[in-house]
Structure formats: C-alpha cells, structure tokens
Amino acid sequence: MREGLEQWDFVLAALAVGVIGTLLLVGLSLAAMIRAERRRDNIRGNGGRSQ
Helix, strand or coil: CCCCCCHHHHHHHHHHHHHHHHHHHHHHHHHHHHHHHHHHHHHHCCCCCCC
C-alpha cells in the first residue's frame, strides 16, 4: 500500500471519466438520431423503406 498520493492516479481517473463520458454522449446522440429518422419516415408514410 502506498502512503502518498500520486498525480498519475488523478490523471488516469480524469482520462477515464472523459473517455467514458464521450462514448456515452456519442451513443446517446446516435440513438436520438436514429429515433428522429424513424419518426420522419413514419410521418412521410413510407414506414422506413428506402425509395
């Protein structure tokens, strides 16, 4: 067990939080985009089929 606090522990923790947050934001944005495209297709009446 270490006595002192090392700066790299905080650097790695901040990096992990940043990467996880970015991936979560990208995933949620992609899901919202897909839902919006499906709503648009349903409103247009083609039920999601390509023309």
